[in-house]
Amino acid sequence: MQKLKQEMETADAIVIGTGAGLSSSAGMSYDGERFEKNFADFHMKYGIRDMYSGGFYPYDTLEEYWAWRSRQIMVITINVDHQFQLAGFDKKRLFYTQGDYGLWQCSKPCHQRTYDNEGMVRKMAAEQKDMKIPSKLIPQCPVCGAPMTMNLRCDKTFVQDDGWYAAFHRYNDFIRRHEGKHILFLELGVGANTPVLCVLSASLKPKTITIKQQILCQFVNNSNTKERRCA
Numbered sequence: 222m223q224k225l226k227q228e229m230e231t232a233d234a235i236v237i238g239t240g241a242g243l244s245s246s247a248g249m250s251y252d253g254e255r256f257e258k259n260f261a262d263f264h265m266k267y268g269i270r271d272m273y274s275g276g277f278y279p280y281d282t283l284e285e286y287w288a289w290r291s292r293q294i295m296v297i298t299i300n301v302d303h304q305f306q307l308a309g310f311d312k313k314r315l316f317y318t319q320g321d322y323g324l325w326q327c328s329k330p331c332h333q334r335t336y337d338n339e340g341m342v343r344k345m346a347a348e349q350k351d352m353k354i355p356s357k358l359i360p361q362c363p364v365c366g367a368p369m370t371m372n373l374r375c376d377k378t379f380v381q382d383d384g385w386y387a388a389f390h391r392y393n394d395f396i397r398r399h400e401g402k403h404i405l406f407l408e409l410g411v412g413a414n415t416p417v418l419c420v421l422s423a424s425l426k427p428k429t430i431t432i433k434q435q436i437l438c439q440f441v442n443n444s445n446t447k448e449r450r451c452a
């Protein structure tokens with residue numbers, strides 16, 4: 222802790238990478254009361270136990286899948302995704318490397334563009350009945366007609382659109398401007414599923430110390446974190 226305090230006081234810049242663990246440790250859990258309140262019917266019918274795993278359940282119909290997703294997006298974007306903006310961080314200083322619950326993309330994908338889903342998701346959440354949305358609300362790609370899907374990185378179909386690249390370039394510029402200076406890379410609540418800084422910094426070779434906080438554990442000062450996590 223003392224080491225971290227010292228690093229924070231002497232660093233020229235701080236780059237923070239965060240994962241879902243940060244939200245969890247702040248009390249934004251994917252299960253428990255919030256889950257039971259919003260998803261009791263899905264738990265009863267399918268035995269789903271938390272908001273994360275429900276996204277991978279093989280629902281019989283797209284109507285059910287989107288009934289789940291729309292509720293999940295409502296709960297997560299309101300409670301988790303926007304915490305940094307609510308805390309006063311400028312949106313231009315945030316980079317959602319792994320995607321955004323507020324965006325959709327073509328599932329193929331046939332083109333590299335994402336779509337804001339808020340209006341449609343609100344409609345789906347409001348109009349669903351018996352765990353199904355009306356069929357007419359199932360989102361389709363406006364270009365090829367394939368089903369739309371979440372803009373979340375899980376495989377090679379992840380769409381990196383103009384907004385993603387703009388944020389990526391802002392991040393690279395920031396690192397370049399601070400080249401040779403003392404940058405503190407801080408990773409908080411990041412698990413093996415969604416490494417943040419090791420991926421971004423692989424080509425940038427930061428020569429500074431990486432301090433990683435393991436979720437709910439003590440701080441670990443480990444200059445080899447990058448290599449180990451990327452292996």
Ligand SMILES: [Zn+2]
Pocket residue numbers: 327328329330331332362363364365366367
């Ligand atoms: Zn398409």
